[in-house]
Amino acid sequence: MSALDIQELSCSYQKTLVLDGLNLTLNDNEIVCLLGESGCGKTTLLRAVAGLQSELTGKISIRQKVMNDIDINVAPEKRKIGLIFQDYALFPHLNVFDNVAFSLTSKLSQQQKQQRVEEMLALVQLNEMSERYPHQLSGGQQQRIAIARALAYQPELMLLDEPFSNLDQHVRFQLIHEIRLLLKQKKMSALFVTHSKEEGFAFADRIALMQAGKIVQIDDAQTLYRKPNSMYVANFMGQANYIDVTVLDESTYQSCFGVLTSKHQSNHKKGQKQRLLLRPEHIDIKHDQRGDAVVEQVDFQGASQQIKVRFAAQEFVIKYSNHCYDSVLFKIGDKVTLTLLEHGFVMFD
């Protein structure tokens, strides 16, 4: 059964289309990340699923129950969703225990409530802190309480809007892994908004990349990075070099690196021009006094060097891994030779 099904969803603000006939399905026990640049409609989509958005057309179903359709608009509190925001949204005047207990229905006895809250606090490993108030907790602890509160309500779907962006780098990735594990333990499906691809990589099973109110590609992180379906996706997912190639036959291409041979056959036509994607780690660099490429910029990044090189009248960005202590260091003006390493022959028109 799908946890969430969105069909042809459109939404406008004052006649400006923000969601444009968008389709998305979340599987059971799946975490999907909505990724995209600022203003592409991520939060609007999350708000639409939560029932907080007006001016919608299209259909939204949660666990096959229709929430939005022509003449249907189920109220937010009846959608059985857990919401987590960037600012934690805890009640400052309630202690941790009461914050977590807040959304529990009055149908539960006092003892059942106590049990549920204790279970949730144990889950986020904060049972020692039930008497504290939000201002006595770190940002990471407050977010774990917000998660405990959302889970206590036993939602059918979790919606998370930039939940990690107020935390520093170290706590952020620790919490991302912790909460992912927790959602998996609880077999919870979740839709998660971020503009950070690193967060998406770490937290989600699949990433839906949005552009101007549409999902342009949805896949796991490796596929999005290695097999982007457009230059927009390729550029969003990481640094990209492109070279012009001419198709010689179904598996060979003429390029500034000579003739390139792919292991796979394509249906490109002989003579066709294509743009070939080369990630910075697909190009090897070696010092060479007789080399026909020149180093223009070097950024030492600890584990690697990012090197800009001019070759064949264009600039290439190369990632050189400092895998041993005395790895070669490059400097501006060095003459070098570039060689292509194995890559996926991803090409665009």
Ligand SMILES: Nc1ncnc2c1ncn2[C@@H]1O[C@H](COP(=O)(O)OP(=O)(O)OP(=O)(O)O)[C@@H](O)[C@H]1O
């Ligand atoms: N209440 C509103 N009234 C008018 N326009 C709005 C309103 N809320 C959002 N918008 C516009 O709708 C578009 C999508 O906004 P949305 O907040 O969904 O984007 P987003 O992808 O979540 O962006 P960000 O990453 O910056 O949060 C933007 O162009 C935004 O300016």
